[in-house]
Amino acid sequence: MKIFPVKSIAEIDQYTIENEPILSINLMERASRRLFDVLDPIYRNRPFVVVAGAGNNGGDALALSRMLLLAGYDTTIVLLKSDCLSTDTALNLERLKHIRQSKVILYQSVEDLPSITSNHVIVDGLFGSGLNRPLEGKALELVQWMNELNVEIVSIDIPSGLMGEDNSGNNPEGIVKARRTFTFQFPKLSFLFPENHKYTGQWEIIDIGLHPEKISEITTSWYFIDRDICRNLLPQRSCFDHKGTMGHTLLIAGSYGKMGAAVLSARACLKSGTGLLTVQVPHDTCQIMHAAVPEAMVNIDRSDLMFTEFPNLSTFSAIGVGPGIGIRSNAVKALDALLDSIGDRPLILDADAINIIAQNPHMKEKLPPGAILTPHPGEFKRLVGEWDNDFERLEKAKEFAAQHKVILVLKGAYTTVVLPSGVCYFNSTGNPGMATAGSGDVLTGIILAMLGRKMDAWKAAVAGVYIHGLAGDIACETEGEEALIASDIISSLGKAFINTK
Ligand SMILES: NC(=O)C1=CN([C@@H]2O[C@H](COP(=O)(O)OP(=O)(O)OC[C@H]3O[C@@H](n4cnc5c(N)ncnc54)[C@H](O)[C@@H]3O)[C@@H](O)[C@H]2O)[C@@H](O)CC1
Numbered sequence: 001m002k003i004f005p006v007k008s009i010a011e012i013d014q015y016t017i018e019n020e021p022i023l024s025i026n027l028m029e030r031a032s033r034r035l036f037d038v039l040d041p042i043y044r045n046r047p048f049v050v051v052a053g054a055g056n057n058g059g060d061a062l063a064l065s066r067m068l069l070l071a072g073y074d075t076t077i078v079l080l081k082s083d084c085l086s087t088d089t090a091l092n093l094e095r096l097k098h099i100r101q102s103k104v105i106l107y108q109s110v111e112d113l114p115s116i117t118s119n120h121v122i123v124d125g126l127f128g129s130g131l132n133r134p135l136e137g138k139a140l141e142l143v144q145w146m147n148e149l150n151v152e153i154v155s156i157d158i159p160s161g162l163m164g165e166d167n168s169g170n171n172p173e174g175i176v177k178a179r180r181t182f183t184f185q186f187p188k189l190s191f192l193f194p195e196n197h198k199y200t201g202q203w204e205i206i207d208i209g210l211h212p213e214k215i216s217e218i219t220t221s222w223y224f225i226d227r228d229i230c231r232n233l234l235p236q237r238s239c240f241d242h243k244g245t246m247g248h249t250l251l252i253a254g255s256y257g258k259m260g261a262a263v264l265s266a267r268a269c270l271k272s273g274t275g276l277l278t279v280q281v282p283h284d285t286c287q288i289m290h291a292a293v294p295e296a297m298v299n300i301d302r303s304d305l306m307f308t309e310f311p312n313l314s315t316f317s318a319i320g321v322g323p324g325i326g327i328r329s330n331a332v333k334a335l336d337a338l339l340d341s342i343g344d345r346p347l348i349l350d351a352d353a354i355n356i357i358a359q360n361p362h363m364k365e366k367l368p369p370g371a372i373l374t375p376h377p378g379e380f381k382r383l384v385g386e387w388d389n390d391f392e393r394l395e396k397a398k399e400f401a402a403q404h405k406v407i408l409v410l411k412g413a414y415t416t417v418v419l420p421s422g423v424c425y426f427n428s429t430g431n432p433g434m435a436t437a438g439s440g441d442v443l444t445g446i447i448l449a450m451l452g453r454k455m456d457a458w459k460a461a462v463a464g465v466y467i468h469g470l471a472g473d474i475a476c477e478t479e480g481e482e483a484l485i486a487s488d489i490i491s492s493l494g495k496a497f498i499n500t501k
């Protein structure tokens, strides 16, 4: 699914109005009706206070209020006083007047505000995607009033006060903190940043039937990785395929005391379709690998403890380095030598491989084009330094990816795959149960298997994070968030592939 900046969404709205064709007031009615249909079963019989602004977000709120009143809900409307209501908002205000029970409070000061019980649901329709500066004055007062009530707030389209993309200069006190946000047609970029979760709460997309032609025509740099995107990226097997055509991957992972990372990564790689897997492990640990992953071949390092050497790379279709290798000087030297001999072979670097590169900046220059780096936030910080907010973090990732021509996979909720071109893919799968030791090692194995099958690096990264998150979601159905461990993600890979293909 594409993610658009709000200015493009306005363009798609306009195109829909002209070419469906549909009157803008009827598009607003359709959006509000779909919103009502979602809210009705969730909040049956609860009293509502609907807060509306002067723009079209307020128009949605007023249309929704009419639907609530007609369905018998106790509904009070608070309209921010303004001399210039949008045309459709004015028309919806007019329509409300025909409903006997409607109570519209024109907000001028706090004394005007209704009293609220803990059972109330507040609908926030103050500002939507037309917001162009931080809130102040009466609008700010209303947002602060809503936030202080301590009752459930539902935002229409976007929490009022939140910008669709960059909130760097925004006032954090001037943004509605919703329990849920129902957003029209597309997620907004800012919803995907951890720091904005406190504003959006749980968010959901409501399809309002915007014009599909325009949606496919307008280009964007942002995508939400859904099943369709992933399915189109995954390669099919032909009936004549054999293990020699499914890729021979090399995984360099583990050190004395950290062999779990290597085992998890190796198992995930095999369960993601690699034809052959060789794992490079320290001498003293090779029994562990043989016993835990009998399907893998083992290349035994001369060191008892850590990664210090690697086999001839020409045999391998892709190489993965990092989980559990440690950052001792011999491992650093070995990674440096590996980067010198890697040529243009597909490469994924994770965990300590990233930490080593962060500590030895000259190695950044040796990264082959298209290498995939999968840092969690701590590792990314070591690589590029601090950031003030998540929008800036994304900017830094884009800069790094462009400068070094690599693919960054910023892990976490909505894991973001950043390509050198600046295109970003945000993952839609995964859950907080995956915040558990070793789940990143599993991701490395999955992507390595895909790279080994000659998938383009960006495709392997995008499909890999989707399958990884989906396997986590499937595992979560039976394990729940607390009990979920990395091995459960591996066990669910089969179902994740089957459900995606
Ligand atoms: N255009 C359409 O066809 C549709 C629009 N929809 C709704 O329309 C919304 C967008 O409507 P609008 O573009 O009218 O935007 P808003 O409802 O967000 O209102 C923007 C208005 O407020 C002003 N404004 C912006 N920032 C302000 C600030 N900080 N303080 C005071 N005033 C400020 C703007 O100048 C503009 O007049 C969407 O979020 C969605 O809810 C839906 O009805 C679906 C269809």
Ligand SMILES: Nc1ncnc2c1ncn2[C@@H]1O[C@H](COP(=O)(O)OP(=O)(O)O)[C@@H](O)[C@H]1O
Binding pocket: 351, 376, 411, 412, 413, 414, 415, 429, 430, 431, 432, 433, 434, 435, 436, 437, 438, 439, 440, 441, 442, 443, 468, 469
């Ligand atoms: N709240 C979450 N929602 C979705 N995915 C998550 C969440 N928390 C963690 N994950 C995923 O789990 C993995 C954790 O990776 P990482 O921190 O490297 O773990 P480890 O180092 O233990 O292997 C990442 O792929 C991340 O995207």
Ligand SMILES: [K+]
Binding pocket: 057, 124, 125, 126, 127, 128, 155, 156, 157, 158, 159, 160
């Ligand atoms: K809103």
